[in-house]
Amino acid sequence: MASPPHRKRRATVHDVAIHSGVSRGTVSRYINGERYVSSAAREAIEAAIREVGYVPNTAARNLVMQRSQSVGFIVHEPGSLFIEDPNIGEIMLGANATLSAEDHQMAVLVVDSDRDTDRVARYLSGGFVEGAIIVSARSHDPISEVIDRLELPAAYVGRPPDAPAAASFVVIDNRSAAAAITTRLAATGRRRIGMIAAALDRDSGADRLAGFREALGDRFDETLVEATPLYSYSGGRDAATSLLQRAPDIDGLFAASDAVAAGAMEALRAAGRRIPEDVAIVGFDDSTWSRRTIPALSTVHQPARELGAEAARLVLLKLRGEAAPTQVQLDCSVVWRESA
Amino acid sequence: MASPPHRKRRATVHDVAIHSGVSRGTVSRYINGERYVSSAAREAIEAAIREVGYVPNTAARNLVMQRSQSVGFIVHEPGSLFIEDPNIGEIMLGANATLSAEDHQMAVLVVDSDRDTDRVARYLSGGFVEGAIIVSARSHDPISEVIDRLELPAAYVGRPPDAPAAASFVVIDNRSAAAAITTRLAATGRRRIGMIAAALDRDSGADRLAGFREALGDRFDETLVEATPLYSYSGGRDAATSLLQRAPDIDGLFAASDAVAAGAMEALRAAGRRIPEDVAIVGFDDSTWSRRTIPALSTVHQPARELGAEAARLVLLKLRGEAAPTQVQLDCSVVWRESA
Known part of the structure; x- marks a missing residue:
């Protein structure tokens, strides 16, 4: 594998001729796809092309x-x-x-x-x-x-x-959007609001957690946050299962995405919680997930x-x-x- | 837009030279990306390349x-x-x-x-x-x-x-697979079995309907088949709504795909039908849809x-x-x- 050509210094036909020991005219005939290039010359040229990372005919190729x-x-x-x-x-x-x-x-x-x-x-x-x-x-x-x-x-x-x-x-402003939906959830009177955070190694995941924390202010409780690596249904389900075992009294939940929320809803149902009567849950994305959960998911519309x-x-x-x-x-x- | 080059007769440098009125040597220099090609020659060559559908340097380009x-x-x-x-x-x-x-x-x-x-x-x-x-x-x-x-x-x-x-x-053998799941559905004792057919302009859609018909034999009732153009959730929902209005007594339903089945389940619920007590429903695909419906969908596993x-x-x-x-x-x- 030749090292990839650098945009600022492209190999030329001249480089190929030097490295192959074949004349420029022959290299040129080879590159033009013409006949009458000996197999020995052909092999030398092909090896040299790989070696110097030549991308043929910049101009015509651009065409x-x-x-x-x-x-x-x-x-x-x-x-x-x-x-x-x-x-x-x-x-x-x-x-x-x-x-x-x-x-x-x-x-x-x-x-x-x-x-x-x-x-x-x-x-x-x-x-x-x-x-x-x-x-x-x-x-x-x-x-x-x-x-x-x-x-x-x-x-x-x-x-x-x-x-x-x-x-x-x-x-998008993940932080403000997460804060907005958390505030709306808190306004329904829920008092023990948890979060299934996801993808904390990415700006979106970290910002959604930051917005959640900001919106709850003094009421933010670190022990009610459970993290999962990916925005996935199964991650949401497993994290919600853990959170429910640790904090069975939560009455509100912000899931970092709709898929995470859908998984968390499975865990809530499995634990016998009614949605939204026992636990109110909100997601993030407004993807097709949010319209297919039962009940339909309150969420943040992201203009995908x-x-x-x-x-x-x-x-x-x-x-x-x-x-x-x-x-x-x-x-x-x-x-x-x-x-x- | 030049007509696309035909694999069996590729345009050559020679063709470009003839069409552009520029010497082969100059065309060759142009293609090699070298300097010292006048802008007039360059324009004539580029027009000729488009005209004859020349793909430069077959050999090196293949490389x-x-x-x-x-x-x-x-x-x-x-x-x-x-x-x-x-x-x-x-x-x-x-x-x-x-x-x-x-x-x-x-x-x-x-x-x-x-x-x-x-x-x-x-x-x-x-x-x-x-x-x-x-x-x-x-x-x-x-x-x-x-x-x-x-x-x-x-x-x-x-x-x-x-x-x-x-x-x-x-x-896959759509026909046999559709017949197999229809037979299994009929074996549960359902007597008025309908189908939401989909994508009848494709082999898969037509074959699933043929398998359904074949499995029911004399019990096949054309008036219990409703068709929708695509394997879609919304198509399934709308077709099932129509079918329920026309045939409110159906007690079994084969949907041509899981997404169609999920949509049909929304229509069944909206019409007050319990699944599977009032209407048993099966799908086709074994996609993620089938594990997320409530209740979980019986279906054909397709090795996607x-x-x-x-x-x-x-x-x-x-x-x-x-x-x-x-x-x-x-x-x-x-x-x-x-x-x-």
């Missing part, structure tokens, strides 16, 4: 690439979550619609393992996409490092702490499709060489249904 | 492509279904894991509109993927036509009637992840030039839970 006009949509999630979290699908469709309207092809690249991470980083290095939209990046993400190094036009949904400085970010559309818009601006804002914040709102 | 080793995963579904149908996510992750193990990059291409269809067809024509996995193709799908014309190594999940003859297919893995395996065989079976059929089984 081909302009026909493809492809933007990577990178989802860095363990597989189960890709399926469970309807937000990711919504963000993806929002981005696709906006890219499609300007004749850009979206290529979704799934990152489900370390092997995937390395390969996607190579794919980006290879120049197969002209830009990237990144959803749920983690800290120290190798993919972010590649985007930074290649200066690839990129927009993140969310804002990981060590994201490339040149990227743009489409965010618009987040994707906005990220696509920012990448398209960058691709046209126009100025793109560093950060765009979209509004959330509380949606009150029957679970609280 | 680059081998580094990307990319396989398209094409989902031809209206957007909402991409989100609602957990099977698609499972198939996608199964394919990704298998491709990843052999260092191939999967690029998911979403087809959500006619505009998407045309652009994805162009993307395939441009050679940006080496192979393709296609989920939920329709009849007369332009994407299938492109795959056929380019002879792109391809595997379908399911088998659309006019799919390319050279493709491979990974299928394996379908994706098998499709990927077939494409990898073709890419290596090895013989791949034309069709692989995977087994389904009935999973009995609480809804019937």
Whole structure:
């Protein structure tokens, strides 16, 4: 595997000729796909191309690439979550619609393992996409490092702490939104309000906990917070089971996402609690989950499709060489249904 | 937009030189990305490249492509279904894991509109993927036509009637599986069994209805079948509402998918029917839906992840030039839970 070509110093035909010991004319004939290149020369050239990391014919290749006009949509999630979290699908469709309207092809690249991470980083290095939209990046993400190094036009949904400085970010104010729904829940008269926190290694998860804490102020009780690693149904169910054993008297619950809330509702039912009579519960996302729970979930509406559309818009601006804002914040709102 | 290059007759540097009126040497310098090509020549060459559909440097470009080793995963579904149908996510992750193990990059291409269809067809024509996995193709799908014309190594999940003859297919026996679960439902003593059929324009939807009909034999009653266009929650809810108005005495219901069943359960509850006491209901898929309905849904287990893995395996065989079976059929089984 050759080291990926650096955008600022591309290998040239000249480099290939020197490394292969074959004349520039022959290298050129090879690259043009012409016949009459001996197999010995061919092998030497191919080895040299790999060695120096030559990406052939920058100009004409760009022409081909302009026909493809492809933007990577990178989802860095363990597989189960890709399926469970309807937000990711919504963000993806929002981005696709906006890219499609300007004749850009979206290529979704799934990152489900370390092997995937390395390969996607190579794919980006290879120049197969002209830009990237990144959803749920983690800290120290190798993919972010590649985007930074290649200066690839990129927009993140969310804002990981060590994201490339040149990227743009489409965010919501997780902290304020979490505070708003916690305040609304407290206003119903609940006195022992717990939280199933999730994904505390990400800005969204940490901010939702911060908003919860802020809204409760003096009434915040650390022992009523149970954390789970991912925004997942099973994580919500297991964490709520633990919390109920530790604090059987809770009468209100803020779950860090709708999927987490749906799992917590299973645990509440299994423990014989009526919703909302015994325990009022609220979620976060307003995804399809929230309309299919029984009773329907009160939650924070997150504009998932618009987040994707906005990220696509920012990448398209960058691709046209126009100025793109560093950060765009979209509004959330509380949606009150029957679970609280 | 140039017409896409045909695999069997690629335009050459010679064609570009003739069409541009520029010498082959200059065209070659341009393609190699060298300096000292006048802007007039550059423009003439770029116009000619578009006109003749030249894809530069076949050999070296293939070398680059081998580094990307990319396989398209094409989902031809209206957007909402991409989100609602957990099977698609499972198939996608199964394919990704298998491709990843052999260092191939999967690029998911979403087809959500006619505009998407045309652009994805162009993307395939441009050679940006080496192979393709296609989920939920329709009849007369332009994407299938492109795959056929380019002879792109391809595997379908399911088998659309006019799919390319050279493709491979990974299928389940929808008809037998539907007959099996209908027989099991009838064995519980239900006498007025209806069906919410879906997606009758596809082999899967038509075959599930055929299996239902076959299992009931003389007891099949056409007036107890209500059809909905897509495998969707809302379609299931609305069709079940209509069916209950027309035939309030039904005591059993086969829904063509789990999402359809979940929607139908909402309609049954809204009409005051207890499940399974008043109406027993079964679905098809064994997706995450079936474990989250209340009561848990009896259904047909469809090996979604394996379908994706098998499709990927077939494409990898073709890419290596090895013989791949034309069709692989995977087994389904009935999973009995609480809804019937």
